[in-house]
Amino acid sequence: MLLDIGNELVKKAIELGATEAEAFLISGKITSLSFSKYVEDFRSSLTTGVGLRAVVGKRVGLHSTSTLDDVKSIAERAVAIAKSSPEDPHWVSLPKRLERRAVEGTYDGRLVKMEPEELVEVVSIVSNSVANVSEKVEPVRSLLYAIAGKVAICNSYGEEVEREGTIVTMWLTAKAEEAGRKATKTEHKEARTWADVDFEKLAMDAAEGALKSLEAKPIKSAKMPVVISNDLFASLLSIMLSGPFSADWVQEGRSPLANKVGSEIASNEITIVDDGTMSYGFGSKEFDDEGIATQRTTLIDKGVLVNFLYDTYTAQREGKRSTGNAWRWYWTIPLPRPSNLVFQQGEAKVEEVIEETKSGLYVVETIGHWLSNPISGNLNATVTHGYLIENGELAQPVKGVVLSGDFYAVLKDGIDIIADDIRNTSNSYAPTVRVKELTIAGL
Amino acid sequence: MIEEDLLLKSVQTALDLGASYADARFQTYDYELVRVENKRLKSYSSRTQSGIGIRVLINGAWGSSSVSLFSKEALDEAVRSAVKMAKAAKRMVKEVKLAEFKAVQAKAKSEYKLNPLDIPPEEKVSLALDANKFAWVRDEVKNADTRLGLSVDKRLFISSEGARVEIETVLTGLSHGSVAKANGIMEGVFHQESRVSGFEFVQRFDWGEFVKDLSNLAVEAAKAKVPPPGTYPVVVDPELVGLLLHEAFGHASEGDLVASGESVLVGKVGERVASELVTVVDEGIVNGGYYHPFDDEGVPKIKTTVVDEGVLKGYLHSRETAAKFGVNPTGNGRAQDFENSPIVRQTNYYVKPGDHSFDELLEGIDHGFYIKGKGSTGGQVDVGVGTFTFNVGPSYVIKNGRLEGLVRGVVISGMILETLKGVDAIGKDLEIHTSVFGGCGKNAQMVRVGDGGPHMRVLKMVIGGR
CATH class of the missing domain: 3.30.2290.10 (PmbA/TldD superfamily)
Structure with a gap:
């Protein structure tokens, strides 16, 4: 059904004078349940959208709508924008061949069939599990999402592909309160299938984390070794490297990694790949948002920068092949972005990483880390949940100190232990690591 | 229709x-x-x-x-x-x-x-x-x-x-x-x-x-150089006052976060939460701000004085949170779009101006910073823990009451209430801004907001550098 509309749009755009056209269509059902001790809101959205890219020679335009019924006006608008845009000297063509690759674990039939009662039941179990840890804790402002959606792409080269996928995410915050003191801890899980989420573990971890944080306080400014937890490191990687690895950033002069292919930008223990084909990967899919089959691309091989991520346009600018990394909202043009950014794990157990640290800080949750600057490499985050490490053991809980450093220096020779506990935050995967030294601004 | x-x-x-x-x-x-x-x-x-x-x-x-x-x-x-x-x-x-x-x-x-x-x-x-x-x-x-x-x-x-x-x-x-x-x-x-x-x-x-x-x-x-980390007196520009106030105080005054017990402002109505120089307002229609005559529950946005001369007067409300507190709704029930439900959000949130000139604010600072919003990528607050963090734009060193060289990579952080209590002078200017490119995110919803204020001097601010 999506492809029928897509093909009609493409045909209309060509009739109106486009030399190439491509329709990108989505449809999906998003169910969200926000809760505390109680259900706060329970919502389901049937969402649809189409983005039509019309090309006239080397002029490109895009118009998109959330309604799929007015084919004529969508095509007219896209073609009109293309005609009134200047030529893009780098434009070659839309992809002429669309392909898919088999990827395991992107669709969960069970999730699609779930009834509202089942979702409420799970949330109620989570809420009880939090309360069972201690009467001092309860869930606040938590969110469960279940999403099932389709993506369809077709173009004027007569090519078409369609994929289906599911996502389940849970963000759970537990709040602890004791003697006028308050603390929270947030746990999260982003997965493709219902079975991949251990709801009770999330509940226990959040509740216990919140209780421990009641004792947290700032420490004095210092420079010290910092152990960064796996999910936090995953999110830092995504913030600092998603952009710089994109061929678009490189070609436009925004990436600090430009001109560095072949050179050592990280220590030789570090290998980072992008893998759109990973089984059950959060960002895995059969083809990218232009219809190019996904692949596994090594970005940093034992410390050496070997490649960037490309979509069709950026690949054509360099006479290369797309790496299958086109990503878009239905209302934007595609740009290269990681599918699953993976920092390969090491062999140390997390316990060993702590044990081997005489004195340092173990950081498990921060705010504001997304404000770090990938262009300058300035890494910044305010620690909301951390622990001092004293003689290889976790000691005083810490909050309210600012962590900072130069991310590229950290990659180059800052990380001295890599643990074996890889996990994801959204589509970024990383293990716990120890950084030899970071600056802590505190009291 | x-x-x-x-x-x-x-x-x-x-x-x-x-x-x-x-x-x-x-x-x-x-x-x-x-x-x-x-x-x-x-x-x-x-x-x-x-x-x-x-x-x-x-x-x-x-x-x-x-x-x-x-x-x-x-x-x-x-x-x-x-x-x-x-x-x-x-x-x-x-x-x-x-x-x-x-x-x-x-x-x-x-x-x-x-x-x-x-x-x-x-x-x-x-x-x-x-x-x-x-x-x-x-x-x-x-x-x-x-x-x-x-x-x-x-x-x-x-x-x-x-x-x-x-x-x-x-x-x-x-x-x-x-x-x-x-x-x-x-x-x-x-x-x-x-x-x-x-x-x-x-x-x-x-x-x-x-x-x-x-x-x-x-x-x-x-x-420019990255400054050494530490705690310093700062003068904050209107742009950053807006960002800071919105994140560090505004969210804590949202009725849902108060009702859930998360906010540091729980139970503090009538108490001093800021220096007596500070008056904070949430207003639907104001020069430079976003246009918000009614919320997404059809409630007119009234001008809400959240803090009056340092004393907390009330919170922002949707109809649901207003009922919980037994007060009138304030017109703050807002939804990103038709695919989302209204939740309590700020509209145009700002600090009222005081009586100091910019030079007077710099006076008396031996060593500090003039921190600026231009070039800032924003900030975040943990309303439960009470901490905020901000990446600020290129800023200036203040030496002996005068502006000196530029610094980069400045991050500020602090505890919400301590920071506002540490405000010891407020400028007489007022700027309010909105944006067609972004807005405020909460519970996975983005809405357009306005924020701003005058220049302000804060006695102690944690500056994270390298």
Whole structure:
């Protein structure tokens, strides 16, 4: 059904004078349940959208709508924008061949069939599990999402592909309160299938984390070794490297990694790949948002920068092949972005990483880390949940100190232990690591 | 209007299925983004998003749904789905009550002369291309990214209590980022100017100066040092006061976060929460801010004094949180779009000006910083822990009461209440800003806001450097 509309749009755009056209269509059902001790809101959205890219020679335009019924006006608008845009000297063509690759674990039939009662039941179990840890804790402002959606792409080269996928995410915050003191801890899980989420573990971890944080306080400014937890490191990687690895950033002069292919930008223990084909990967899919089959691309091989991520346009600018990394909202043009950014794990157990640290800080949750600057490499985050490490053991809980450093220096020779506990935050995967030294601004 | 008819029928269907209250929102949102990077048109995206969102209250439980289809059948299905969810939620709800208010019939439209959707695409492309040309003032500039943003947001709200509120808001603006490289250091500075206005605003504004300034600032910042970390006295510029106040205090004053017990402001009404110099207001219509005459529950936005001379007066409310506190709704129940439910949000949140000149604020600071919002990428707060963190733009060192060299990579952090209690002087200027490029995020919803204030001096602020 999506492809029928897509093909009609493409045909209309060509009739109106486009030399190439491509329709990108989505449809999906998003169910969200926000809760505390109680259900706060329970919502389901049937969402649809189409983005039509019309090309006239080397002029490109895009118009998109959330309604799929007015084919004529969508095509007219896209073609009109293309005609009134200047030529893009780098434009070659839309992809002429669309392909898919088999990827395991992107669709969960069970999730699609779930009834509202089942979702409420799970949330109620989570809420009880939090309360069972201690009467001092309860869930606040938590969110469960279940999403099932389709993506369809077709173009004027007569090519078409369609994929289906599911996502389940849970963000759970537990709040602890004791003697006028308050603390929270947030746990999260982003997965493709219902079975991949251990709801009770999330509940226990959040509740216990919140209780421990009641004792947290700032420490004095210092420079010290910092152990960064796996999910936090995953999110830092995504913030600092998603952009710089994109061929678009490189070609436009925004990436600090430009001109560095072949050179050592990280220590030789570090290998980072992008893998759109990973089984059950959060960002895995059969083809990218232009219809190019996904692949596994090594970005940093034992410390050496070997490649960037490309979509069709950026690949054509360099006479290369797309790496299958086109990503878009239905209302934007595609740009290269990681599918699953993976920092390969090491062999140390997390316990060993702590044990081997005489004195340092173990950081498990921060705010504001997304404000770090990938262009300058300035890494910044305010620690909301951390622990001092004293003689290889976790000691005083810490909050309210600012962590900072130069991310590229950290990659180059800052990380001295890599643990074996890889996990994801959204589509970024990383293990716990120890950084030899970071600056802590505190009291 | 066919949509209005559908809204009325949906609300009736909900009542027929047992709802004690129902509302329906129709929205059409047009957005255009023209992006020019390095003197070349990078993309021209145009978007029309439209649909209907339904909300029902049954036995004290909410159920909501939305569709982008405009047929009676699709809407009936959406209502049934919302009813089903409300019934499923029932076993785990604390009965929701809505604060009473007199249902309003009103139409409101922000002022504009030229509807941006009527301007030919060529003119928008030229405007962005022309602005981008001014970025190349120095060799160190490596990247220049200019965006022209235009939006027209039309919303119609109808409730089972007889409310009918129609709002049209037009917002236009331009953003620019320059990236410079000097001595191996890359630094980028991004900024934007937007107004609740038609295309006339972007036509008249001097983007050449705006863009040149940002390029120069990026080059200077790339050459600047990162300050040593520590705790210092600071003067905060209006832009950053706005950001800081919104994140660090505004969220804590949102009724839902107070009701859930998360906010540091729980139980503090009537208490001193800031220096007596500080008065904080949330106002729906204000110069430079976003246009917010009514919220997405049809409630008029009244001017809310949150802090009066340092004393907490009250919180921001939706109808649901107002009922919990036994107060009147303040018009702060806002939804990103028809696909989301209204939750408590700020509108235009700002600090009232005081009586100091800028020079007077610098006086008496031996060693500190003048921290600025331009080039800041924003901030975040943990309302439970009470900490905030901000990445600020290129800033200045203050030595012996005078501005000295530029510093880059400055991050500030602190505890909300301690910081506001540490305000010891307030400037007599006032600036409020909004943005067509971004907004405030909460519970996975983004809404447009305005924020600002005067210059302020704070005695102690943690500066994170390297």
